[in-house]
Every structure is written in C-alpha cells, then in structure tokens.
Amino acid sequence: xxxxxxxxxxxxxxxxxxxxxxxxxxxxxxxxxxxxxxxxxxxxxxxxxxxxxxxxxxxxxxxxxxxxxxxxxxxxxxxxxxxxxxxxxxxxxxxxxxxxxxxxxxxxxxxxxxxxxxxxxxxxxxxxxxxxxxxxxxxxxxxxxxxxxxxxxxxxxxxxxxxxxxxxxxxxxxxxxxxxxxxxxxxxxxxxxxxxxxxxxxxxxxxxxxxxxxxxxxxxxxxxxxxxxxxxxxxxxxxxxxxxxxxxxxxxxxxxxxxxxxxxxxxxxxxxxxxxxxxxxxxxxx
Amino acid sequence: xxxxxxxxxxxxxxxxxxxxxxxxxxxxxxxxxxxxxxxxxxxxxxxxxxxxxxxxxxxxxxxxxxxxxxxxxxxxxxxxxxxxxxxxxxxxxxxxxxxxxxxxxxxxxxxxxxxxxxxxxxxx
Numbered sequence: 001x002x003x004x005x006x007x008x009x010x011x012x013x014x015x016x017x018x019x020x021x022x023x024x025x026x027x028x029x030x031x032x033x034x035x036x037x038x039x040x041x042x043x044x045x046x047x048x049x050x051x052x053x054x055x056x057x058x059x060x061x062x063x064x065x066x067x068x069x070x071x072x073x074x075x076x077x078x079x080x081x082x083x084x085x086x087x088x089x090x091x092x093x094x095x096x097x098x099x100x101x102x103x104x105x106x107x108x109x110x111x112x113x114x115x116x117x118x119x120x121x122x123x124x125x126x127x128x129x130x131x132x133x134x135x136x137x138x139x140x141x142x143x144x145x146x147x148x149x150x151x152x153x154x155x156x157x158x159x160x161x162x163x164x165x166x167x168x169x170x171x172x173x174x175x176x177x178x179x180x181x182x183x184x185x186x187x188x189x190x191x192x193x194x195x196x197x198x199x200x201x202x203x204x205x206x207x208x209x210x211x212x213x214x215x216x217x218x219x220x221x222x223x224x225x226x227x228x229x230x231x232x233x234x235x236x237x238x239x240x241x242x243x244x245x246x247x248x249x250x251x252x253x254x255x256x257x258x259x260x261x262x263x264x265x266x267x268x269x270x271x272x273x274x275x276x277x278x279x280x281x282x283x284x285x286x
Numbered sequence: 287x288x289x290x291x292x293x294x295x296x297x298x299x300x301x302x303x304x305x306x307x308x309x310x311x312x313x314x315x316x317x318x319x320x321x322x323x324x325x326x327x328x329x330x331x332x333x334x335x336x337x338x339x340x341x342x343x344x345x346x347x348x349x350x351x352x353x354x355x356x357x358x359x360x361x362x363x364x365x366x367x368x369x370x371x372x373x374x375x376x377x378x379x380x381x382x383x384x385x386x387x388x389x390x391x392x393x394x395x396x397x398x399x400x401x402x403x404x405x406x407x408x409x410x
C-alpha cells in the first residue's frame with residue numbers, strides 16, 4: 001500500500017508542480033485569469049492523451065509498433081523541454097516589465113501564442129505522468145493482490161491528494177518571496193525540469209540507436225546517488241542527473257545550460273536598457 | 287515569389303536528403319548480418335522479479351537482451367545506466383540491443399515494482 005501511495009505521489013508531483021508554476025505565472029498578470037482556461041484545457045487534453053498512450057503501450061504487438069511509440073514519446077519529451085525553456089527565457093526577458101502595466105506588454109504576454117504554449121506544456125506534463133500512473137493502476141488491477149482493489153485505489157487517491165497538498169504547500173511558501181525572487185526560483189525549477197526532460201529524450205534516442213553514446217559511462221557516482229534508486233530517480237527526473245551518463249548526454253546537458261544561461265545573460269543587457277529608456281526616473285524596482 | 291536561387295537550393299536539399307537516406311539504408315543493411323551474430327541473453331520478469339537478477343555479459347561487445355514478461359502485472363525494463371525504458375505488458379516480450387559496455391555494473395529495475403524488481407548487468 002505504501003508503495004502504491006509513494007509511486008502515485010511521485011508520478012503526480014512533477015505534473016502538479018509544473019501546472020502549479022504555470023498557474024502562478026498566469027495569476028501574476030492582471031488579466032491572467034482569462035488564460036486559465038488554456039491551462040485547464042491543457043490538463044484535460046493531457047488526461048485524454050494519457051489514456052490513449054496507456055492503451056497504445058499495453059497493446060503493442062511487435063517491435064515496430066513499440067519503436068513508433070517510443071519515437072512519439074521521445075518527441076513529446078523534447079517538445080515539452082523546448083517549450084518550457086522558451087517560457088522561462090521569455091519570462092526572463094519580459095518579467096521585469098510586467099510591473100509597469102504597459103498595455104502593449106500585456107497583449108504580448110497574453111497573446112494566444114503564449115497561452116497555447118502554456119496549454120501544451122500542461123498537456124504534455126499531464127500526459128507523460130498520467131500514462132505511467134494509468135498503466136501502474138491497471139497493472140495493480142491485473143495482479144489483484146490480497147490487499148484488495150479498494151484499498152489500493154484508496155492508496156492511489158491518497159498519493160495524488162498528497163501531491164496536490166505538496167504543491168499547495170510549496171505555493172504558500174513561495175508567496176513570501178519577492179516578485180523577482182519568485183520568477184528566479186520558478187525559472188530555475190523549470191529549466192532544471194526541462195533539462196531533465198531533455199536528458200530523458202536523448203537517453204531514449206541513444207537507447208534506440210538514433211544517437212551514439214560516444215563513451216559510456218563518463219563517470220560513476222552511483223555510490224553517492226544512484227539514479228536507478230528511489231530518491232535518485234526523482235532527482236533524475238527533476239534535474240537530469242545520471243549516475244552513469246554517456247558522453248553524449250553530458251555534452252548535450254552542458255550545451256543546454258550554456259545556451260540557456262548564455263541567452264539570458266545576453267538578453268538581460270538589452271532588457272535593462274529598454275526599462276531605463278522608458279521608465280520614470282523616480283521609479284525603482286523592488 | 288520563386289527565384290532562381292530557391293529552385294537550385296531545393297534541388298540541392300533534395301539531393302542531400304536522398305544521399306542521407308541512401309547511406310542510412312546502406313548502413314542499416316550492412317549492420318543487419320552483424321546483428322544476427324550477437325550473443326543473446328534471456329531475462330524473465332515473473333511475479334514482480336527479474337530472473338536472473340544478475341546477468342554476466344562480455345564487456346566491449348554488443349549483445350542482445352531478450353526480455354519476457356510472464357506476468358501477472360505490467361512491468362518496465364528501465365535503466366538510467368543503459369539508457370533504456372521499455373514497458374512490457376503481461377505476455378509481452380522485447381529484444382533490446384545493448385553494448386558495447388565498459389567493464390562495470392549497470393543496474394536495471396522495474397518501475398512498477400521497485401522493491402522487488404531489481405537486477406544488474408555485470409560486464410566483464
């Protein structure tokens with residue numbers, strides 16, 4: 001039972017965390033509420049897609065179908081990583097202009113393109129974790145252990161509720177942060193999560209033989225934290241950590257961070273100049 | 287508006303892609319006979335356990351892993367060390383190509399039964 005609770009909690013947590021951050025982003029905008037329906041429709045779509053994915057996975061007849069599904073899942077991972085990264089970079093550029101409440105910036109911020117991005121990120125997050133959870137629960141049903149189906153279902157629901165509670169607690173905690181710190185913290189969380197998705201996607205591509213490993217493993221830190229273990233797997237999902245990574249993974253991970261951080265450093269200079277030009281001299285940011 | 291230069295670059299692009307496809311096909315075809323000579327190792331998933339739990343494989347060589355899930359539940363062959371994450375419904379089986387591996391221990395596990403479904407590949 002504890003196992004069921006922990007697994008459902010773990011699977012739900014990543015999706016709930018991402019959706020929570022998206023929700024917080026939207027609510028920071030004066031007219032953000034209008035964007036919420038994009039978020040919730042993304043969640044709904046994700047639930048639907050997770051059922052389809054679970055069905056597809058459990059009905060694979062041959063290796064070719066299995067491979068096609070893996071390509072699709074890898075695509076989902078890489079698209080999600082790209083969208084989340086883009087979102088953070090965009091927020092980094094426009095985040096500090098939000099306080100000044102310029103009409104043009106608001107329109108830009110809540111353009112349907114941006115909101116569609118929010119919707120898709122939510123959809124992919126829910127579909128990803130949801131499919132695993134659905135298959136896990138289905139598997140439990142098949143095994144029909146002595147504990148009973150009802151208590152197992154109860155443990156699953158509890159795990160999910162705990163994930164919601166964890167996200168709620170985190171959201172209450174971050175309320176004490178200043179505007180700027182909030183965006184910085186959530187930005188870091190999302191970038192690491194995106195890096196984690198990127199690593200998973202690239203790992204799949206290496207496993208499918210699409211990308212070469214180059215050299216494996218580059219290091220072995222499994223005595224410190226094994227990414228195959230319980231805690232290690234969570235760290236792996238949220239950061240992209242691997243205890244025995246291949247050179248290809250290490251290179252792509254390094255490139256990702258160099259690109260993301262480099263972009264932000266470059267952009268920051270341009271953003272500041274714009275603020276100085278347009279804002280009143282007496283105004284100062286918190 | 288279609289300019290002369292765009293027409294040329296389209297041809298060049300098409301040529302490049304066809305060459306790429308051809309070389310990919312060639313590589314795939316020449317690789318096929320090599321795949322057939324690979325050592326095969328069998329792994330059974332049954333009652334939330336891997337059998338055998340430790341697999342000894344030759345280091346530095348490609349090999350095939352034939353995994354079969356004899357049920358009753360769904361299981362996953364997952365390893366962050368080996369870059370694999372494959373779900374197997376009960377009754378399902380899968381051929382996984384692995385290696386060449388440096389000498390060492392590579393853990394794998396079944397995400398659906400993390401307590402009992404643990405195993406490792408030892409490359410010597």
